[in-house]
Each structure stands twice: as structure tokens, then as C-alpha cells.
Amino acid sequence: MEVTPDNAAIDWEKRAKDAEKKIAEMQAQLSLLSIQTNPDAAAKEASEKEAKEEDAKLDAPPKNSVVIPQSRVWELFDKQGELTADEKYDLVRSIGEECIQDSELKNLLAKKPNPICYDGFEPSGRMHIAQGILKAINVNKLTRSGCTFVFWVADWFALLNQKMGGDIKKIRIVGEYMIEVWKACGMDMTNVKFVWTSEEINAHPQEYWTRVMDIATKFKLPRIIRCSTIMGRENEAELFSSQIFYPCMQCADIFHLKADICQLGLDQRKVNMLAREYCDIVKPKIKLKPIILSHHMLMGLSQGMEKMSKSVPDSAIFMEDPADQVKTKIKKSFCPPEIIEGNPCIDYVKHIVFARSRDFTINLKDGPKTYTDPESVIADYKAGAIHPSELKPALTDAINAILEPVRKHFETDPKAKELLDKVKSFRTTR
Numbered sequence: 223m224e225v226t227p228d229n230a231a232i233d234w235e236k237r238a239k240d241a242e243k244k245i246a247e248m249q250a251q252l253s254l255l256s257i258q259t260n261p262d263a264a265a266k267e268a269s270e271k272e273a274k275e276e277d278a279k280l281d282a283p284p285k286n287s288v289v290i291p292q293s294r295v296w297e298l299f300d301k302q303g304e305l306t307a308d309e310k311y312d313l314v315r316s317i318g319e320e321c322i323q324d325s326e327l328k329n330l331l332a333k334k335p336n337p338i339c340y341d342g343f344e345p346s347g348r349m350h351i352a353q354g355i356l357k358a359i360n361v362n363k364l365t366r367s368g369c370t371f372v373f374w375v376a377d378w379f380a381l382l383n384q385k386m387g388g389d390i391k392k393i394r395i396v397g398e399y400m401i402e403v404w405k406a407c408g409m410d411m412t413n414v415k416f417v418w419t420s421e422e423i424n425a426h427p428q429e430y431w432t433r434v435m436d437i438a439t440k441f442k443l444p445r446i447i448r449c450s451t452i453m454g455r456e457n458e459a460e461l462f463s464s465q466i467f468y469p470c471m472q473c474a475d476i477f478h479l480k481a482d483i484c485q486l487g488l489d490q491r492k493v494n495m496l497a498r499e500y501c502d503i504v505k506p507k508i509k510l511k512p513i514i515l516s517h518h519m520l521m522g523l524s525q526g527m528e529k530m531s532k533s534v535p536d537s538a539i540f541m542e543d544p545a546d547q548v549k550t551k552i553k554k555s556f557c558p559p560e561i562i563e564g565n566p567c568i569d570y571v572k573h574i575v576f577a578r579s580r581d582f583t584i585n586l587k588d589g590p591k592t593y594t595d596p597e598s599v600i601a602d603y604k605a606g607a608i609h610p611s612e613l614k615p616a617l618t619d620a621i622n623a624i625l626e627p628v629r630k631h632f633e634t635d636p637k638a639k640e641l642l643d644k645v646k647s648f649r650t651t652r
Contacts, residue, residue, distance in 0.1 A: 288324070290316035292576050292595060299366060307332040310367040314515070317360045319488060322498070322514040330482055330513060331367065337482040339364050339515075342374035342419075342475060345396035346385040348645055349403045350538040351574060352520035352530045355624055358409035359577045360485060360517055365413040372479055375401070378419045379471065382464040390420075392648050399641040403541050406631035406638070407624075408578070417479070426478070433474040434467075440503050441496065446470065449492045473497045476512050488516040489529065518573055521566040523555040542632050542642060545622045552618045557610040562600055567610070567617055572596040575620045584608060584616040 290312050298305060298313045305313065310331040321327055330337055343353065361371050375397045377390065386392040401416055423430045438446075449469035469492075476484055476497045484494045494514040501508035522530045522537035530538045539548055557567040575582050576596045583592045584599075586608065593599045602608045632638045 288315050288318070288321070295363070295577075296580060305367060313363050313367050314369070314483075317363055317485065317517050318515040319518045320491075320514070320516045322495075326511070326513050327483075327515070334482065335368055336413075337369045338372060338480055339369045339483040339485045340372045340374055340476065340479050340481040341484075341486050342376045342379065342472065343400065344376050344380040344383060344385055345393045345400055346380055346383075347396060347532050347648065348540045348542070349400050350530050350532055350540050351570075351621070351625075352538075353400075354403050354407050354541040354628070355574055355578070356517070356520055358404060358407050359574075361414060362408075362410050364483075364485065365410050369483070370413045370415065371485075372481070373401075373404075373414065373416045374475055374479065375416055375418045378423065379468060382462075382468050382471075384462065384464075386648060395641060395644050396648070399638075399645045402631070402635075402638045402641060403628060406628045407541065408627070419475075422478075430474060430478050433477055434470050436504065437473050437496075437500055438470045440500060441470075445496070449496060469493050469496060473500060477508075481512055482510075483513045483515050485515045485517065487519050489519060491516055520573060521564070521569045523551055523566050525556040526564070527566070539621060539625075541625060541628045543625065544629070545626075548622050548625065549618045552614050552621070555614070557614060559610055560604055560606050562604055567613055568600060568603060570617060570621065571599055571613075574624070575617065578624055579620065582616065582620060584612055586612055 294312055295316050298309055301309070307328070311328050314327065314331065315321060315324070341357070364371050377393045377397055380386065380393045380396075381388055381390055386396060397418070404414075405411060443466075446466060446469050449472075450465065472493045473496050475481075476494075484490075484497070486494065491514065494512070494516075498511045498514070501511045519529045521527055522534060523539070524534070524537040527534070527537050532538055532540075536551065536554070539551055543551070552567070555566055557565055562568050571582065581592050581594050582599065583590050593602075599608065603613065632642045
């Protein structure tokens with residue numbers, strides 16, 4: 223046969239495929255030999271594969287996102303009197319970027335007039351708008367729907383997680399400061415309770431620690447370690463022994479507080495799922511599992527920051543930041559023209575501005591334009607009708623208007639001012 227460029231290429235392609243097949247066969251034989259000669263290594267490999275698969279499931283993006291228009295939210299806040307079960311569901315569901323499970327939430331709101339919702343927070347430094355404004359927005363939706371909201375002031379958890387250098391006195395001061403912020407930022411406190419971890423556990427030690435120990439006996443160490451991301455810890459080698467207690471205790475909190483709804487951020491998903499898993503394996507089984515209602519994680523101001531972090535001060539807007547500092551931070555923020563995905567300024571317009579105001583005015587090149595919903599702003603920005611240089615000043619004005627009552631509170635209230643001065647003097651820790 224005459225050798226031409228075409229049939230030479232076909233010949234080499236055939237040889238390459240044959241070689242790939244032989245390599246695959248050899249790898250399979252080596253893997254089988256490894257299992258036969260070193261069963262421990264094979265078991266470890268299988269365990270690591272299983273852990274990765276479980277992590278992938280726990281870290282998977284929300285699949286059941288339900289979009290409730292902001293206009294519907296305002297309609298429900300405007301309604302006089304008690305909401306119907308369906309109306310309660312719409313208002314509560316507008317909080318969640320994910321809900322596990324929707325059917326359980328509907329059933330709860332239909333049958334229980336005053337469900338208990340909870341969120342725990344570590345006193346660990348100054349509060350940014352994701353913890354302050356966004357949390358107030360979500361709490362107000364829940365209390366309007368008849369829920370009681372319990373803030374678990376996690377002073378002992380902050381100690382376990384090495385916050386404030388492990389100084390419990392400083393942690394306590396920060397916790398008191400955070401409560402002052404929420405009182406000043408528009409949160410309806412009618413059905414809100416603040417429960418300090420140390421006080422509650424010391425008041426009911428047998429009940430609490432029995433639950434913690436039972437949870438610890440139901441899960442193997444790798445499953446608990448995989449929850450370490452709830453503490454902002456990614457590297458297992460950096461974990462202190464105290465931080466192994468943390469997920470077991472956080473899981474126990476849910477049952478100790480008799481929480482019907484875990485209303486935390488998506489970053490707390492792994493330990494909330496641990497609580498639901500526990501319901502299935504404890505004896506007797508717990509039939510009514512805690513519902514997970516995970517809210518959106520507000521972006522940081524810098525490029526690629528999926529979550530606002532107080533440990534990166536320039537990427538976060540703090541609740542008492544002066545107006546000129548808010549202006550500087552937003553002016554320097556990442557805000558690519560016509561890009562919505564990963565744009566923190568658009569994120570704040572959607573989740574902060576329109577959640578607190580029914581309109582938003584932007585001074586465009588052709589004159590001011592008032593928007594009444596975030597979708598219209600997003601559409602115009604994507605089309606290039608709004609430039610970052612026009613969006614940023616409007617966003618600055620809106621955020622500053624929301625923060626002004628908080629600033630005034632910390633300027634005029636002696637107790638609040640003293641707490642803030644002390645917190646500012648503390649070094650913020652991860």
C-alpha cells in the first residue's frame with residue numbers, strides 16, 4: 223500500500239488508540255493488585271473518594287431556588303392583619319436562596335402559628351452590612367409571618383474558634399455591641415430574643431451536653447471535620463482540638479433551642495445538613511426535621527469575593543462607617559460595565575437597596591431615572607444604559623441613608639459609643 227499523509231495519519235491514530243487501551247488495562251490490573259496486596263490503602267482511597275462525593279453534594283449550588291418578586295414582599299408587609307398560610311410561605315421563602323425542604327416549610331407555616339427560627343453569631347469584631355442590614359431584613363420577614371426569632375449569641379463558640387484572641391471578656395463586649403447595632407438598624411424587636419450561649423448552657427448543662435455527646439457518637443471524625451468550613455476554616459491542619467467540638471455543639475443548638483427553621487447563610491449548610499442526618503439515625507428518630515432556610519451570601523467589594531469578610535476591611539462596609547468612607551469604598555469597588563455576574567454593586571442594589579426601599583433613583587447622562595424594581599436596574603445595566611460611574615454614586619447615597627440611624631445611635635447613645643470604641647480597639651481575628 224502506498225503511504226500517503228492521510229493513511230499515515232490513520233495508522234498513527236490507530237496505534238495511539240491501541241496504546242491508550244493497553245495503558246488502561248495495565249492501570250486496572252495495578253489497581254486490582256494494590257487492593258489485593260494493600261487492603262488498607264484501598265479502603266483509604268475508597269473512603270477519600272466517598273468523602274469527596276459527599277462534599278460535592280453538600281457544596282452543590284441550590285437546586286430549588288424560588289424567586290418571590292420584591293413587589294409581592296411589599297404587598298405582604300402592607301397588608302393589614304394576620305397573613306394566610308400561603309402568604310406567610312411567600313414572605314418567608316423570599317429569604318431563602320435554598321430551602322430544605324419546601325413541602326416541610328409549607329406544612330409548618332400552615333399548622334404552627336409561631337414557629338421558632340434561629341441563627342447563631344460569633345462576636346468577632348465590627349459588624350458589616352451583610353450581618354446587620356441583610357439580617358434585619360430577613361428577621362423582619364420572619365416576625366411579620368408570625369415567627370419568633372432567636373439570636374444565639376455564641377460567645378463560647380467564638381472562644382472555641384479563637385476569636386478575639388480567645389479573650390472571653392472581649393467577646394462579651396463585641397456581643398453587646400452587635401445587639402446595639404441590630405436595635406438601631408430597623409429590626410423589629412417584637413418577637414426577637416437574644417440568648418447567650420454561655421448562660422443558656424450553664425443553666426441546662428445535662429440536657430445540652432448529653433445531646434452534644436450523642437451527636438458526637440453518631441458521626442465519624444471525617445464528617446465532623448468536613449463541617450469546619452462553617453467556622454471559616456478550610457485547612458484541616460490549622461484546626462485546634464477545640465474546633466472539633468464546634469460542629470457537634472452547633473448541631474446540638476438546633477435541638478436545644480427547639481428550632482423549627484435554621485435561618486443561616488449558605489456557608490452554614492454542612493452543619494445544618496448534619497442536624498437533619500442526625501434526625502434519621504438517633505433513637506427514637508426525630509420525625510420533624512429542622513427546615514434549612516439559607517439566605518444569600520452578600521459579596522465583598524473586591525473582585526472575586528463571594529462573601530463579605532470583616533478580616534478584609536476595604537472589601538466590607540461596616541455598620542458605623544462614616545459617609546465619606548462608604549463613598550470611598552464603593553468608588554473603589556469592583557463594578558465591570560454591563561456585567562451582572564460577580565458584580566458586588568449590582569448585588570447590593572438587589573439584596574439591600576430594594577429590600578429596604580421601594581424605589582432607587584440614578585442620575586444618568588440623560589437625567590435622573592427612578593426604578594421601582596431590581597430587575598429593571600439589572601436590565602439597563604446589562605444593556606449599557608447605566609454606567610458604573612452613574613450606579614456607584616446612587617448606591618452610595620442609598621447605603622448611607624440606610625446606615626445613618628446606626629451612625630447617629632453610636633454617636634449619641636453613651637453606652638453604644640463606649641462599646642464601639644472598645645470594639646474598634648480590638649484586633650479583628652479570622
